[in-house]
Amino acid sequence: MHLKLIFSVICAVSTFPLLAITFGNKSKQNYIKSIRNLMFSAVLAVLANILIANSSREHFANISYCLYFSELDWISYFLCMFCLEYTEHNNFLKKIKPAATVLCLLDSFFLYVNLVNKIIFDVYTSADRWGSSYYLYSAKPIYYVHLTLDYLLILIGIIALSISLCKSYGFYRKKYLSIILVVWFIILLNIIYMLFLIKLDFSVLFYAIAGILIYYYAYTYIPRHIKNQAFGLVLNYMNEGLVVFDKDRNCIFTNSMARDELGMTIENSGIDSPIVKKFINNNNIEEETFTEIYHTEDEPHRIYKIYYHNVFEKKHRTLGSFFIFENVTQEYEALHRMEEAQAEAENANKAKSMFLANMSHEIRTPINSVLGMNEMILREANDDAIIDYAQNIDSAGNALLALINDILDFSKIEAGKFELVDETYSFQKLIHDCFVMLLPRAEAKNLGFTFKIDENIPCKLRGDKQRVLQILINIISNAIKYTQSGSVTVTASYSQVSDSEIMLSVAVADTGIGISDEDKNKLFDAFVRAEQYKNRNIEGTGLGLAITKQLTEMMNGTITVDSEKNRGSVFTVNVVQKVVNYTPGGAFGTQTETESRATGESFTAPDAKILAVDDIKTNLKVITALLKRTQIQVDTAESGTEAISLCSEKKYDLILMDHMMPTPDGIETFKTIRNGDGPNKDTPQIILTANAISGASDEYISIGFDNYLSKPIKSNELEAMLMNYLPSELVIK
């Protein structure tokens, strides 16, 4: 009695995992579906077995045996289907499945017919040695047909697995081997069981165990095993090195790159090992992550980017950590080459800019002579034709000078030698100067020329006045240049940027030729001129706007253009300027010219003695000629040495010193005179320079020069300078 109870309980318990798998797994894969069906059949077979063990009537035992034998059919059937599906013998499966289904259905049917005619098996009672009685079955010959069918199905499954096992290789072998072993193991258990002739049929439990094992291998272990093997493959073939540590910082994996390139093996790469310490450097391994750059010491020299990661679980306890090594040697070398190339390009560009600056400097010197001499002709000639020729030389010379100045400015900006110089100025005065300067050009073309200036613009601003003027002259003269009829209107306003700064905004609108959309985009590039062919008669280099743009950007501003072909353009310039005095500057045209130099004012100083020093004779002639009408006594020296000797003999009221001379140059000569004991120790010295590189003027002042004049020298500037520095008692106005 006890034995039956134990048997029933064990059988009942064994159904739990089978039911859990049958109803818990939702996989859509065919072979998993077959396993689920197999499980369910096994559950029914186990239940049938419990009924057999506990049958008290023959009829009841008969029904239970029918259920048991028919479920054995279906267990074999689903096992066979699983094997064919799992081994992907799809064609064979298609052929065999209908026949197998029909045979199993027929077999099940005849097993139930046995209830009536008993042609397959019969049941009888038998008692064991403890007196318990059991219903056993006695098989009739036809029973072996049923048994053959079951074994045939299992055999087909084993053959399919064996074929696939033979065809497979590497770690895929495990896939089939594990299942075959399970099936053989169960068959072996069955045989052993039969040898013992136990009255209670435990064999069905083996099917249950087999189902669970097959399910575990097919659904869990093998896919995971294959996945792990595949990951291993990938990790070994990846270009990066990988070294993994467990929670105790022991190395548990190194991929082939880490082994081959860095010599890191599981044995030598604990986190405290010297090899790993090199990579850790000063970083903390408890940090979640860090990155390092590592240069190998050995040849060939390699550079690695190293990523370190700690992996934590939910409660922030370490699970492990890993290093990834990325060989970035090529990238670094490429970057290095790029940097070198960039430096080379920058140097070349600087050299080009310096060359341009020097060239324009060299060109300015002869123009100086040409324009100076020409001015003398203009002053002294009486013949109208000659005056006309000289005027032509003057305008062409000035155009050439403007061009050289543009190139000089541009190359200075490119060479990074351009600096803005802050000074306090009146915007109203500046815009008025612009108006006065450009009005004749607008009038010459019969253009309307209107200035609308916001009278609230603060009266004293601080910024680079010359460059603001340059920007405005550039865009206003362009507007005049590219307008044949109509008008040019300049509108100036401002907005507050901060307590001490305003954004000056000047818009120049014209009714000229306009600019096409296509040209608008490249307008601010150097040497670009829109419709080059059409505009070839209009003077220009295409540098003006490029310079203007750079200047506005240096003043934290912008320049924009709005234009319509044949209708006109509006150029708007915005620049940030500091405010010195917020008092409104007033309406346009009402300002007095307080800042103007004594231009045009003439004077004489017959008792004044000056020394002009220049190694180029023509320049000395120009200076002498320019000063002729002032009656100043001009001595000339053609070298520094001559100047020094003249200065030791005679006292001068002022010295005009050229900078660029063969040794000693202007600066050395200046120093010798200033630091000597001669009579000209304190004589004001003005340096003449064609060196317009930014900051140079400040440099001259810091050396000790009283002031500087840039070449080519203009007579009004020279006279203004002399009036400032000559002793006032010598100047007669």
Ligand code: ADP
């Ligand atoms: P440029 O010395 O040729 O005048 P800029 O850099 O000042 O050089 O101007 C570049 C080009 O932009 C000019 O060649 C001209 O085609 C176009 N441009 C500039 N201002 C105007 C304007 N107000 N109207 C039409 N075209 C203009």
